[in-house]
Amino acid sequence: MGKIKNAILLFAAGTALMACNQGNKTAANAEGADSLTADSVQADSLRFEGEIPGADHTAQYVLVLANDSTNGYRLTVTYEGATTATENYTGTKEIVKKDVKGQPETFYKVTYTKNEDPVYFKVVGDSVLRMVNDKFKEAASSLNYDLRLKK
Secondary structure, eight states, X not given: OHHHHHHHHHHHHHHHHHHHOOSSXXXXXXXXOOSEETTEEOTTEXXXXXXXXXXXXXXXXXXXXXXXXXXXEEEEEXXXXXXXXXXXXXXXXXXXXXXXXXXXXXXXXXXXXXXXXXXXXXXXXXXXEEEEOTTSOOOSXXXXXXXXXXX
């Protein structure tokens, strides 16, 4: 009889512990909230920053990728030149798997608006995204098109 009581007690204790475990989720994520909001960056989002060269000016890119089931992104582009302008975009990123020169590569497809062509970023290791063209090719110039992970 004592063994049955111990088994029931262990089962009840295990069930209680499992009910309390949120599986490494943040409090906002555990409640079903989106981890990527327009005014804040949560701990479970990845933030990449970099300066992208242009013909007439450079642009500061800040790309925040939600690291949850929403697959969302927020992109802020600040153009620097004669005048400074900032544009903000949000949406859902698409993960594209492609063979480039016989090697499997991973890319993020980010669409600004419905009327514009998407922008592609090649995943280069754990902490770098590189802007590539719509044929998934890197720039022929030696200019830097990398966005680096910011912690």
